[in-house]
Structure formats: structure tokens, C-alpha cells
Amino acid sequence: MRGGEALIKSLKDQEVDVVFGYPGGVLLPLYDVIYDSDMRHILVRHEQCAAHAADGYARASGKVGVCIGTSGPGATNLVTGIATAYMDSSPIVAIAGQVATGLIGNDAFQEVDTIGMTMPITKHNFQPMNSQEIPEIIKTAFYIAGTGRPGPVVVDLPKDVQEQELDMDKEVRIDLPGYKPTRKGHPLQIKRAANLIANSKKPVILAGGGVILSGSSEELIKLAGIIDAPVVTSLLGKGSFPEDHPFSLGMLGMHGTKTSNYMVDECDCLIAVGCRFSDRTTGNVAEFAKNAKIIHIDIDPAEIGKNVEVDIPIVGDAKITLSSLIKALNQNNTSGNTDEWMKYVQNFKRSSSPRTSFNDVPLKPQQVIKEIMNATDEETIVTTDVGLNQMWMAHYFKVKHPRTFLSSGGLGTMGFGFPAAMGAKVAKPETDVVAICGDGGFLMVSQDLATIKEYDIPVVICILDNRYLGMVAQWQKLFYEKRLSHTHLGEVPDFVKLAEAFGVSAYRVEKPGEVQETLKNAINSGEPTLIDITIDPEEILPMVPPGCGLTEMVGEYKIEIESADGVPYYREAEERAGD
Amino acid sequence: MENERTHIISALVLHKPGVLQRVAGLFTRRGFNIESITVGTSEQEGIARMTIIAKGDGKILEQITKQLNKIIDVIKVRDLEPEKTVKRELCLIKVHTPTEKIRSEVIQYANIFRGRIIDVSPETLTIEITGASDKIDALIDLVKTFGIKEIARTGPTAMSRGIKTI
Ligand SMILES: Cc1ncc(C[n+]2csc(CCOP(=O)(O)OP(=O)(O)O)c2C)c(N)n1
Numbered sequence: 001m002r003g004g005e006a007l008i009k010s011l012k013d014q015e016v017d018v019v020f021g022y023p024g025g026v027l028l029p030l031y032d033v034i035y036d037s038d039m040r041h042i043l044v045r046h047e048q049c050a051a052h053a054a055d056g057y058a059r060a061s062g063k064v065g066v067c068i069g070t071s072g073p074g075a076t077n078l079v080t081g082i083a084t085a086y087m088d089s090s091p092i093v094a095i096a097g098q099v100a101t102g103l104i105g106n107d108a109f110q111e112v113d114t115i116g117m118t119m120p121i122t123k124h125n126f127q128p129m130n131s132q133e134i135p136e137i138i139k140t141a142f143y144i145a146g147t148g149r150p151g152p153v154v155v156d157l158p159k160d161v162q163e164q165e166l167d168m169d170k171e172v173r174i175d176l177p178g179y180k181p182t183r184k185g186h187p188l189q190i191k192r193a194a195n196l197i198a199n200s201k202k203p204v205i206l207a208g209g210g211v212i213l214s215g216s217s218e219e220l221i222k223l224a225g226i227i228d229a230p231v232v233t234s235l236l237g238k239g240s241f242p243e244d245h246p247f248s249l250g251m252l253g254m255h256g257t258k259t260s261n262y263m264v265d266e267c268d269c270l271i272a273v274g275c276r277f278s279d280r281t282t283g284n285v286a287e288f289a290k291n292a293k294i295i296h297i298d299i300d301p302a303e304i305g306k307n308v309e310v311d312i313p314i315v316g317d318a319k320i321t322l323s324s325l326i327k328a329l330n331q332n333n334t335s336g337n338t339d340e341w342m343k344y345v346q347n348f349k350r351s352s353s354p355r356t357s358f359n360d361v362p363l364k365p366q367q368v369i370k371e372i373m374n375a376t377d378e379e380t381i382v383t384t385d386v387g388l389n390q391m392w393m394a395h396y397f398k399v400k401h402p403r404t405f406l407s408s409g410g411l412g413t414m415g416f417g418f419p420a421a422m423g424a425k426v427a428k429p430e431t432d433v434v435a436i437c438g439d440g441g442f443l444m445v446s447q448d449l450a451t452i453k454e455y456d457i458p459v460v461i462c463i464l465d466n467r468y469l470g471m472v473a474q475w476q477k478l479f480y481e482k483r484l485s486h487t488h489l490g491e492v493p494d495f496v497k498l499a500e501a502f503g504v505s506a507y508r509v510e511k512p513g514e515v516q517e518t519l520k521n522a523i524n525s526g527e528p529t530l531i532d533i534t535i536d537p538e539e540i541l542p543m544v545p546p547g548c549g550l551t552e553m554v555g556e557y558k559i560e561i562e563s564a565d566g567v568p569y570y571r572e573a574e575e576r577a578g579d
Numbered sequence: 580m581e582n583e584r585t586h587i588i589s590a591l592v593l594h595k596p597g598v599l600q601r602v603a604g605l606f607t608r609r610g611f612n613i614e615s616i617t618v619g620t621s622e623q624e625g626i627a628r629m630t631i632i633a634k635g636d637g638k639i640l641e642q643i644t645k646q647l648n649k650i651i652d653v654i655k656v657r658d659l660e661p662e663k664t665v666k667r668e669l670c671l672i673k674v675h676t677p678t679e680k681i682r683s684e685v686i687q688y689a690n691i692f693r694g695r696i697i698d699v700s701p702e703t704l705t706i707e708i709t710g711a712s713d714k715i716d717a718l719i720d721l722v723k724t725f726g727i728k729e730i731a732r733t734g735p736t737a738m739s740r741g742i743k744t745i
């Protein structure tokens with residue numbers, strides 16, 4: 001058997017049923033194998049989309065996604081997608097072609113140092129110099145990508161290695177003396193955490209993407225129920241806890257809900273699970289949860305104490321660790337401890353729930369998101385792009401299940417939403433998939449309309465069309481004296497005509513009520529569809545300016561119900577103390 | 580910064596192409612200050628020992644060791660306690676010795692420092708010296724006046740005293 005065949009066979013041994021790729025000179029031997037193979041290959045129209053699609057596939061399914069690009073420009077085009085997956089701990093294996101071993105280092109045609117280039121954005125990378133290494137490298141690559149804290153792995157595959165013969169009957173072992181992720185949290189630390197929680201009066205749980213990656217939503221819900229604590233999430237944690245649950249306060253951070261930001265500020269114990277305290281989540285770290293003792297559970301020891309000082313660190317897999325914590329807590333009697341706090345939190349939440357219904361034309365994004373929510377069901381997978389569209393979704397869209405809200409958090413990659421939706425739909429063909437994109441971000445990847453048409457991948461793309469690089473324009477309005485330097489996108493393209501040029505059905509929507517109806521029909525049509533939604537370009541989302549504490553929000557926070565009982569807890573306590 | 584000091588980090592790594600780049604790249608990317616790094620074979624086949632001298636406070640050191648541990652090719656990392664560590668560096672110094680008098684003076688200095696003369700030419704002497712870095716600095720200081728043509732230092736390598744291994 002030759003190297004190329006061995007690669008495909010090794011992928012199949014890892015239960016890979018689909019790859020997203022784009023061929024090129026050095027990949028001819030591999031693509032010649034794919035020609036006769038029953039491995040499903042989806043030809044994207046830009047390698048960046050191959051990587052994002054593999055990432056979306058992984059996020060939607062929990063399996064490792066695979067993408068392929070040729071040497072040189074193919075590999076550099078993959079890089080954005082690999083870095084995106086790295087920042088969000090998404091397991092993908094990216095296979096890059098490389099020039100023949102004898103040419104490496106000579107600045108050969110389409111040679112680039114893929115190994116050097118991807119070292120800081122991968123969990124690990126490999127370059128087989130001999131075809132006999134392929135089976136072991138692929139097996140190991142999948143193991144590394146999918147275990148511990150997941151992440152991307154690159155395999156840089158020289159052309160001649162794809163052609164060399166090898167013996168496929170040799171035993172394939174994974175030999176990684178330097179890789180042993182800790183799974184079980186330290187029992188003593190768990191006990192200490194349980195004691196701290198049992199004695200706290202105002203606990204808050206902060207759930208991150210790690211809860212989703214480890215499949216521990218059930219444990220999280222149980223934990224919240226046992227201690228009677230509200231739950232906030234990071235952007236990547238959306239879906240880890242049902243957002244229609246009375247205990248859910250929504251997302252925390254720069255564009256977080258008012259309730260989440262205030263409650264974390266006031267809590268006396270913060271239980272952070274599978275999150276990394278990114279600056280977008282914490283705001284000014286000196287101000288962050290300043291009244292709280294912090295428990296931090298994470299599988300990656302390097303995340304503990306990196307951004308925020310913690311009182312009780314627990315290194316371990318969230319699922320296993322939460323189960324142990326729940327057991328430990330059941331031995332402590334916590335009932336009733338947090339009653340007063342929960343009452344206060346619920347009041348605060350009720351009186352600061354953001355307003356979502358608007359009749360305006362042009363459409364308010366809040367109204368659009370509400371209609372999207374009405375048109376989809378709770379199993380629907382939504383992806384977002386990056387910018388205001390993403391933060392509106394994060395703020396207003398209530399996610400109920402893990403792996404149904406996919407967004408580029410750490411890298412904030414414009415152009416992620418659409419190809420990630422494509423990957424998610426391939427992973428879950430029976431599930432509806434809707435991509436919510438900005439007009440700017442969608443245009444970065446619009447060529448892949450060809451892919452969803454050619455392969456009949458029926459995702460629905462909703463463009464929140466404000467003709468601005470809205471998020472950047474918002475910062476300019478708030479912090480740069482409204483000097484909108486290069487953030488207006490002009491009048492073109494006509495997204496409806498653009499989609500139609502690819503044979504994709506498209507609609508323009510401008511009035512309240514139309515989003516819901518058009519989206520519902522598009523989903524039911526079972527065909528790839530684009531909906532261009534004209535929205536109010538002036539609408540901005542309240543935010544915490546960089547460097548500020550989480551309660552220092554700027555911008556008008558429109559609330560649904562006006563009520564007088566939104567008194568902050570500490571003030572209430574102060575008043576009582578003054579009586 | 581408070582508690583900032585020089586640390587001796589000893590790491591066992593797979594002896595593979597690219598491993599030095601992975602380690603060095605980590606230091607630049609995360610903004611850690613690295614003073615020197617040495618790599619060589621260890622007692623086990625296929626495994627190399629790296630000695631990294633880096634500056635930072637306790638928090639930075641904790642991050643350095645944790646991030647090093649995340650590199651798949653890194654097997655073990657230990658921040659060695661300075662008092663319980665032997666640390667040695669090798670240095671070659673080529674000194675300009677045009678006259679007999681200078682020559683004998685340099686040889687005397689080398690002897691005092693337990694250095695050895697390993698190469699002689701009509702114009703130069705090359706001293707080999709091993710020891711703690713400050714001892715090497717002292718010798719260099721002494722022979723500097725004669726004119727140093729070239730210096731090659733390895734940077735320190737180190738291990739724990741006594742029975743302890745990393
Ligand atoms: C690839 C990339 N380039 C630039 C940015 C910086 N950036 C962040 S949000 C944003 C504006 C996005 O505009 P649009 O896609 O129209 O979304 P909107 O904010 O208007 O919803 C820009 C330029 C980015 N995140 N990613």
C-alpha cells in the first residue's frame with residue numbers, strides 16, 4: 001500500500017466519514033486515491049472554509065473534523081481556521097500537503113514552513129518523512145486532538161511520502177510519554193470546594209466551553225439545583241446550561257447581560273467550570289468578582305491562575321470533577337442557605353431583562369433575533385459570525401442545548417459563521433442549521449455558496465445587513481468621536497442577486513414579522529437559502545469598555561419591564577444596616 | 580517586580596527535530612525572558628535534557644512550567660531549587676598573547692581558575708574553563724586586558740544534588 005492510501009485507510013480507522021478539502025500539486029497522489037475511495041470529500045471554494053467547516057463539524061458533533069489543503073498557499077489559507085479552532089479548543093486534524101522531502105528547505109515551488117507556522121496555533125503537529133510513519137501519526141493525531149483539552153493537530157504530508165510503499169500490517173501504537181491529561185480532580189481540593197460552597201450565601205456558577213466539550217451539562221444542572229445558585233456563561237459556554245431555566249442569567253462579560261455582570265460582581269463564591277477567564281469575559285481583572293472566593297475547575301492546568309487569581313484550583317475533566325463535587329456536596333447540608341440571594345437575583349433579573357420586541361422599520365436586531373428564535377426549535381443549530389450580529393445573538397438568543405450555538409470566541413474570526421454552519425449540517429444532516437452573519441463577515445466567505453449548492457447542504461444564512469462593520473463602527477461611535485473611519489460598507493453587493501448567481505434561493509426582508517415567516521419557510525424548504533435582513537445601522541449594544549469593571553456598562557440598556565425592585569443587593573443590605 | 584529571580588528549569592524532552600523550536604517559540608510567544616538554553620542527550624536513549632535559565636517572579640515561573648508541560652514532546656519539567664542544584668557552564672576563551680610575558684601571565688591565570696590551555700598559536704592561547712557562571716565571568720575579566728579574540732560559552736547546564744532526579 002502507498003502513503004496516500006494509508007492516509008485514507010488510517011482516517012477511516014478513526015471513523016472519519018467526510019473530509020473538507022481543496023487539492024493542489026503536491027496533493028495529486030492523495031487526491032488520486034480519493035478518486036476511487038468511498039471517503040466523502042467536500043470540495044470547498046477556499047481552504048479557510050475547509051478548516052472552519054471541519055471546526056463546525058467538530059463543534060456540532062463532538063467528533064474530530066478533518067480538512068485538507070495543499071502546500072504553500074493552501075496551508076496558509078488553512079491557518080486562520082486552525083487558529084480559530086485552537087483558541088476555542090475545537091478538535092480538528094488539518095492535513096497539509098508539503099513539497100517532496102528532497103526539496104524541503106530549498107524554497108521549492110509552493111513550499112512554506114507549515115510546521116513552524118502552525119506550532120503556536122496547534123496542540124501538536126507532525127511531518128511524516130517516511131510513509132511507514134503515517135498510520136501511527138494519524139492515530140496519534142486524532143488521539144491528541146480529541147482528548148484532554150481538545151485542539152487542532154496538523155499533519156504536514158510531503159508529496160513523495162504519499163507515493164512511497166509501506167507495510168500496513170505493522171502494529172500501530174500511540175507512544176506519548178509527555179502527554180497524560182489529568183482527568184480526576186484532586187479529592188482534597190474537591191472537599192475544600194464543597195465546604196466553601198456549602199458556607200457561601202451568594203454563589204454564582206460560571207460555565208465555559210469546557211462544560212460542553214466534556215459533555216457535563218447534566219452535572220452542571222444538577223449542581224446548580226443542589227446549591228441553588230444562578231448560572232452565567234462565557235460566550236463558548238452558551239448551551240451548557242438551558243437559558244430558559246429560571247437559574248440562567250445569560251452571558252457574562254463585555255457584552256454580557258446586566259444581570260450576569262452585576263451578580264458576578266456581587267457574589268461571594270464563584271464556581272468557574274471549564275472556562276479560561278478571557279479578558280472579554282472578566283473585564284478589568286482587578287475588579288472581577290472582587291467580593292468572591294473563586295473555585296476554578298479546568299482540565300488545562302495552565303489556565304488556572306493565568307488570568308485570575310483563584311482560591312481553590314481543581315485540575316480535572318469537568319464531567320468527572322463535577323460528579324465528585326456533587327457527591328461531596330450531598331454530604332453537606334446546604335438547603336436554605338441561598339434563599340435570600342436567589343430571591344434577590346430573580347428580582348434583579350426580572351427588572352433588567354432586555355427589551356426584545358420592537359415594531360420599527362428598519363428592523364431592530366433585537367426583534368430580528370426574537371423572530372429567529374420563534375422560527376427555530378430548540379434542537380436547531382445556530383452559528384454566528386463575528387461582530388454585532390454575534391453579540392446580539394449571544395445576548396438575546398436563548399440556547400437550550402449543548403452544541404447548538406457555535407461561535408468563534410477566542411479568535412473572533414469574521415467569516416466563521418457560514419462555513420461552520422456548512423460543517424455542522426454535514427455532521428448533523430437531520431438537524432436544522434442556521435448561520436447568522438454580518439454583511440461584512442459573510443462577504444469574506446461568500447464564494448462557498450457554490451459548495452452548499454453543489455453538494456446540496458441546506459443551511460439557511462441570515463445576514464444581519466447594516467452595511468457597516470458594525471462592531472468596529474460602534475467602538476468608533478463610543479470611543480473615537482463618531483469618526484467612522486473605513487467602517488461603512490457602501491451599497492454593494494446585492495446579497496439576493498449574489499446568492500442567485502450561485503443558484504441559491506434568496507429573499508430580502510425588511511419588516512417585523514417577515515423574518516420569522518421567511519426563515520420558517522426556508523428551513524422547511526430543505527434547500528440552501530440566504531435571507532438578507534435589512535437592520536437598523538444605528539442600533540448599538542450596551543457594553544463594558546475595555547479596562548473597566550463589569551458593572552461599568554455604557555450605552556442605553558433597554559429593559560423589557562420597568563420595575564422599581566432592581567436595587568443592588570449591597571445597597572439593600574446597606575440600607576438595612578442603616579435602619 | 581517582586582520576587583523576581585533567575586530560575587534554573589530542567590526539562591526532559593523527546594530528542595526529535597523541532598523540539599528546541601517548540602520550546603524557544605513558547606518563550607517568545609508568551610513573552611517569557613530566557614537567558615540561556617542548553618540541550619544535549621540524557622541518560623535515556625531518545626530523550627534529551629534541556630536546561631533553561633529564565634528570569635521571572637513566581638507567577639511567571641508557574642506559567643512557564645505549565646506551558647512547557649503542555650508541549651507534547653516535553654516529558655518532565657522541574658524548577659530546580661538553586662541551593663540544591665549543581666550548575667556548570669563551559670567556556671572557551673581565545674586570548675591575544677603576542678609576547679612570551681603575556682603568554683605566561685595568561686597561563687598562570689588559567690591555572691588559578693583550573694582552566695586548561697587547549698590550543699596554542701604564535702599569537703594566541705585558547706583557555707577552556709568549566710564552572711559556575713560567575714567564576715567564568717571573573718576569569719574573562721582578568722584576561723580582558725590582554726585582548727580577547729573570541730569567547731564561546733555554552734550557557735549553564737544543571738542537575739539536582741544528591742540522589743534526587745527530576
Ligand atoms: C477576519 C477579521 N477581520 C477583522 C476583524 C475585526 N472586526 C471585528 S467585528 C468587525 C465588523 C464586522 O462587521 P459585520 O460582519 O458586518 O458584522 P456587524 O458587526 O455589522 O454585525 C470587524 C471588522 C475580525 N474580527 N476578523
Ligand SMILES: [Mg+2]
Nearest residue numbers: 438439468470
Ligand atoms: Mg455589518
